[in-house]
Amino acid sequence: MLRDITLGQYYPADSIVHKLDPRVKLFGTMIYIVSLFVMRGVVALGVATLFLFCVIRVSKVPFRFMVRGLKAIMVLLLITAVFNLFLTPGEPLVSVWKISVTEEGLTNAVMMAIRLTFLILGTSIMTLTTTPNQLTDGMEKALMPLSKVGVPVHAIAMMMSIALRFIPILIEETDKIMKAQMARGADFESGNLLRRVKNMIPLLVPLFISAFRRADDLAMAMEARCYQGGRGRTKMKPLRYAGRDGAAYLLLLGYLAVVIACRILLPWPQ
Amino acid sequence: MEMIRAEQLVYEYIRRDEEGNVEAISTALDHVDLHVRPGEFIAILGHNGSGKSTLAKHINALLTPGEGSLWVDGKDVSLEENVYDVRQTAGMVFQNPDNQIIASVVEEDVGFGPENIGVPTEEIWQRVEESLRAVGMLKYRHHSPNKLSGGQKQRVAIAGVMAMQPKCIVLDEPTAMLDPNGRRDVIRTAHELNREKGVTIVLITHYMEEVVDADRVFVMDQGKIVMQGTPREIFSQVGKLKEYRLDVPQVTILADMLRQAGLDIPLGVLRREELVDAIMRAAM
Amino acid sequence: MRESMSIILDKVNHIYSPDTAYQIQALRDVSLEILDGQFIGIIGHTGSGKSTLIQHLNGLMRATSGHIYFHGKDIYDEDFDLRELRNRVGLVFQYPEHQLFETTIFDDVCFGPKNQGLSKDEAGLRAFEALRSVGLPEELYYQSPFDLSGGQKRRVAIAGVLAMKPEVLILDEPTAGLDPAGRDEILDLVARMHRERGMTVLLVSHSMEDVAKYVQRIIVMNQGQVMLDGTPKQVFAHYKELEAVGLAAPQVTYLMHELVERGLSVDTEATTVEEARASLMEALTGLVAARRDIHVPGKD
Incomplete structure (x- = not known):
């Protein structure tokens, strides 16, 4: 049961993600977290999802390892989702007694759950591909x-x-x-x-x-x-930066730019 | 110059109560003299609480003598400025394999010591590779220590010390938590380093069968060195060894019993083959 | 002694982390019958499955497949009370002193009996009895367990399980990390429990020499399977196979076999120093006497 927590466990594999400079992965994780909170709308969500899954794929870490880390925070995830679901003011969709679920609440709950899940997955990539040292x-x-x-x-x-x-x-x-x-x-x-x-x-x-x-x-x-x-x-x-680290930085900044652009340029909620 | 020279070494553990008053004093080392030549393999035997680990920690300057003096490779361990020199000269391997591995990858752990003493990067890599090869763990260099057996972890710990290129290694009960396979590997590794690299070895243990191949054996009891000599000299005093609560190997006890029953068996039998030969001679 | 089976294992398998890269089959079709009142040694090196095996016996681990019966009842039946099983099958883990937590030794030993639902007085009585049986001096009972020596702590931890009055006592390497004197104390204590209380005892160890003089039966585990099962003498007769898997029979076993190979007629079944001495003296004095009887012409 307790063995299932993957956070902080290195998964040895020979991938380009493993070889990246840890600073890239650190900043990358931060950029990704920022992007999760900046993102609005379905397109941005799609971009964030695609980006995440591409990186997971490239890292050669089996997907089920990533998911295992999620089990540990399931409770937290549910609590956050429930709070968002019931406590967000707005247009009620369903109302039972004094409790009502609003459209905004539903959107918030889903977005929050996705954000937290992606946040854990994103951080897990860093810890799974980088030795603690x-x-x-x-x-x-x-x-x-x-x-x-x-x-x-x-x-x-x-x-x-x-x-x-x-x-x-x-x-x-x-x-x-x-x-x-x-x-x-x-x-x-x-x-x-x-x-x-x-x-x-x-x-x-x-x-x-x-x-x-x-x-x-x-x-x-x-x-x-x-x-x-x-x-x-x-x-x-x-630590010495190699060519691939520069490329990775460009990719990360490009990704962030796209997410921000989605927020500014595309109308939301869609 | 002697590798280790201890003269009249005294160390006391003082237990104080909450107000700082002295509650109890226990003498862990009681006027210990010890002389070890470079390249020697010595073993220190004793039951738990006999003071053998306290002595070990002095050799690595983890403890400072209360009274008396100790020189390691000519350096006085009591002097503050010698501490890091001494630790580099006399490396130390501890009992619990888990609690002495710092890094999460074998090779990074072996590199920890050289990093601390400021060895240039290229040379660290050379030293790590050499040390891991010397203990037979090179193929595990990218592994996580958590996935290794106890004996393998201890060999990684030995490699970590070897990478600092010490003249002497003190092993403080390195096999107490291992199974027979692990114990055999660790002791063999210590002998190989002694033979092939000329490293002085101080092996601290309570298993008598591990000291059979040592050059000299010291027995400690209540903070004093109570017996010393070659393994054969030590093993010939079965009665005394039992008094010091040591576990005399079966063949040694049997040989002693047979000799006392009047058979012509030599004193201090160390190995099975010796006893087989002696019995066959007696039967002729 | 009652000849009933207290525990039966039927084709028990256990797989760690199934369907992952780290999948390990720790137990492979293990079938065993443990008789009431037996004193058994379970031998195997690290990773042989011996620790996994014993955790199945009180239901702390669940078999991936197979059945375990306790006094004829399947412990995986839905209406089987696992807590009751744990009361009756006491398990002392490796380095048990690491589980001590109470402020006094006495309270710590009371923990088990209290969990069994006994009253405070009754639990206290059990604790006294258990502490006395492990031979801890009475003046220490109300002190902190953390001030004791390693060997004493371990005896307190064993008392913590004994106070639950189990029928079956399982100990996982109870002598690990102790010096010879501490080791003998613990083994003598366990042997006394078996002798005086008629407890079924399972002693896990990786040292053949330690268990040889105590147990009636040895089960050798290797790679998750039962490799050998029999009396110490039967098991040690396979000393060459034992050595091949990194386990050694007692030194005297090798000695006696080597002497036989060299033509001396001695008892190869000797496993303790005493037995070896007796057999050797007999063989050697016999030889000397025989030599005296032979009349050598021209020599007298």
């Missing part, structure tokens, strides 16, 4: 200017990359502790919300303890290998 390198380099104003960019980047590496390990551990407590008769599934939260204690306490122990061990292992922060550090895989 590359991602960190990308972020570190992209954010380096901030270190001049005292932001500990290297430390943040390192923290993120370690967090990403340990996500699968901690998920596995959660699974294990859960089973161990279930073997002692623990019940994680039934009862009301309060009861369920209380039932989580036997899971959360050991998990925290284990996470701290791992953090302690890891810090020592890093120190033993002469880690002393970003100072004097070289890179095994330094």
